[in-house]
Amino acid sequence: MNAYMAYKVSTRTSLAMFKSKTFFVRRRFSDFLGLYEKLSVKQSLHGCVIPPPPEKSVVGMTKVKVGMDDPSSVEFVERRRGALERYLQRVVSHPTLLQDPDVREFLEREELPRAVNTQALSGAGFLKMINKASDAVNKMTIKMNESDTWFEDKFQEVESEEQQLRKLHVVVDSLVNHRKELCMNTAVFAKSMAMLGNSEDNTALSRALSQLAEVEDKMEQLHQEKAANDFFVLGELLSDYIRLLGAVRGCFDQRIRVWQRWQEAQSTLQKKREAEAKLLWANKPDKLQQAKDEITEKEKVKDFKSHIIKYLESMLQSEQRVIKFWEAFLPEAKAVA
């Protein structure tokens, strides 16, 4: 069985380098991973943060492949679609990456050669990956004398933000679980209430109780939507950022390696005074400057903010619906004589 999920990637552009103004292609998940692979290899060339793709998930994908039509697999696909979309948008919002021929090919070319060896983030997740990256950095025996305090500060900032985001991710996860439990209990209660309404022999009260059961039922649906909302918007957003920060760390990592090579180049220069060494030496500062520009915050803040706004707006809508439900119930309750 070789079924797979294909995602439609549509592009609208006014850039001259593309063959047409609007076009779309179909890509499968491994294609996205393949793109990441290719870009990572060239990362040192770019000296910039390569946005990471979403993780592979064996369980989720198998369910979808088997054609299970249950809500969790629908949810899974939707989640993945959202994550892939954000991934691509981050890639193309990067002026350097946009110039990369691999990116263009990804967006334009009808048929892509199957990507092999796609890097998979393990089931235990990206957190492990971040830990590995940070360990590697810490274990560096060559301590770089950070001459540039800007980098020093930024590094600390990134570290602490990562911690906070991780904490927040945990809380959001538990929030979602709680909502789901509340859902279940509310549904069960609604049924019980309906039964009670049935056995009540005062007709007006019986009707009011059945109405209450219905209201509780609607509340349950609302809770479910809230849970989905929390999960999609906040949870996924946080995962993305944690991964992004992981990539930023990778960039720091790169910088240190670059510095290492610079040192080597320097010593080579001192030892041999060769022209190559001179050239190498000259190039490094440019790359460092570029790295500096990458670790910029503005994008992140704006993105985060718009997501929060969306989240709050949907919360607003739910509250309005809650009000409607209870307002409809009130006259029924008052009608009980």
Added chain:
Amino acid sequence: MQEGLDDGPDFLSEEDRGPRAVNVDLQTDATLQVDISDALSERDKVKFTVHTKSSLPNFKQNEFSVVRQHEEFIWLHDSFVENEEYAGYIIPPAPPRPDFDASREKLQKLGEGEGSMTKEEFTKMKQELEAEYLAIFKKTVAMHEVFLCRVAAHPVLRKDLNFHVFLEYGQDLSVRGKNKKEKLEDFFKNVVKSADGVLVAGVKDVDDFFEHEKTFLLEYHTRVKDASAKSDRMIRSHKSTPDPQEGLKSLFFLKVSELFEKTRKIEARVAADEDLKLADLLKYYLRESQAAKDLLYRRSRALVDYENANKALDKARAKNRDVLQAETSQQICCNKFDKISESAKQELIDFKTRRVSAFRKNLVELAELELKHAKGNLQLLQSCLGVLKGNT
């Protein structure tokens, strides 16, 4: 932990002044008014100050107070149940035992873990737990008060001598709790009663009214029990919704974290209100419907006794032996049964009226509170969104 009954943090529902008999619709009658004016929580017991105002000649003064503990309330309730004279009435259900164990445990754990959390976290948790303790405390006071008010409102029970002693006698009633032997006896009594109850329930009643009531009550009781349990679970999960505020605070969105803190407070209030208006209502009517079932049981018991007495009389007449004795006992049974039936009918009708109006009142109040909180939430969200959007 000593605590007087004062205004708790605005965490709790607003309705804590005025007649606390929220689950029972009672007319307050000038001739006899009872309430619990104060309560004190000590190590493992609660002391209620029972305050009475009465114009009845039975009492020495017009207004007086005594201090009573939970066991004394139970003693009073049991004395009603055991009194044959009151077999034809719904005995107001006994208030449940004050149970602070869970809350106390949590406070203890908090004290032990004090070193491991920040001062801010500690004070916040402490406040929450104290509010919870206070809420349980207020509830137990309300339930004891409702019991007394029901008795005071009942035309026959209010005249009971034990009740007057309970209200007026200044000293400790020295009612010790049941010892092991007595508890065992109670247990057996209940087993016999439930077995008996099944037997007696099978007897079809000649009177339509009672037949209908019996079926209705049996079903209603089961369903109320179920609804009560489910509502408890729902409210518990509502109360424990965690709070993303902590994490967000450290990020750049101070306004949003404030928002989450406020909405969480509102959610907690919603849960507390639901608890009060819905869960407590269901729990109370669970107990009352049990008391009504007990009444029906007693009546059925009396009916069976009456029928047995009839059979005995027929036998005696056939053998022409001890006829007079059989006749008197049959007469007694007949009277007893008639008396119970008559008062039971009225009691059950009253029960229905009380129940319907209590449900109405609480459902209306529940809806109004839910609306109020939802509108509050809405406002918070709108203002926060306004700030966020304006800040680009």
